[in-house]
Amino acid sequence: MKYGIDIGHNCPPDTGARGIRKEDDMTLDVGTKVASKLKALGHQVVDCKPSRAWSVGNSLQQRCNSANANRVDRFVSIHFNAFNSKAKGIEVFAASNTGREIAKPVLDNLVELGYSNRGVKDGSHLYVLKNTAMPAILVECCFCDNQEDMDRYEAEALANAIVKGLTGQTPSTSKPEEQKSALDLQKALNRLKIRSPKGSPLPEDGSIDDETKAATKTFQAMVGVTPTGIGGPTTWQVIDQILAMPVLRENHASGSIVKYLQRRVGSEADGIFGPGTAAAVQRFQQQQGITVDGIVGAQSWAKLLA
């Protein structure tokens, strides 16, 4: 089965709701996990989220175009709700009978996590459901402005429920420390352009040697993780977050990923994307000969990563 996975928003000016947590962060987290779990089960996945758009309408249109051009069998759009901080629970939208048949087990699996069941709803007014040519659903994975929903929020559990609902198969829970090999670590560090003490890329030979340990420590210190020299779950979480290449812009990003960015573009590494970081990103963009907008999108990531 070929799935079009549409990670909601994350494409300025198409940005999500902001509550106790940001919708953008959660759709990215859940959507990325859904995609990798589907692939692990042997399905094909098309990432429908565009890397840039000039308007919200254009962002939505590109998502539908990706799904239609790639002739995916199912289109799944992932969102989080926001209303009045009181409303809570999960609802799944569909605009056709087949869509409703797909929506039902997804919703059933999600509410098993303890969320209120708001039902399968008519989504014929929703752009991405109206303009995709295949059966499509839009999942509103609980309310980002409701405390109870956010206390229960766990990306891994939501992703497992969505995948189970879509496929009927039980996805494996990722345990990065078990699944990632030394070779994965060397490849990832090379993509991140983290060099060995000799200043060269790491040999991709799958052995955890002193060079790889030193480069791992360099990376960990850079992003504010305890420099153990071992690629544990915390380190992999940061690596995976960076390699997902999310759009980063002023006042809308913070944490380890921003520290990595700051060290790469030569601004103070405080982990907050403020005006100083935006200025450093602009200098970087100018040096690289790409669009100078201070926003880290696909073009900048292409220059930052190998």
Ligand SMILES: [Zn+2]
């Ligand atoms: Zn949304």
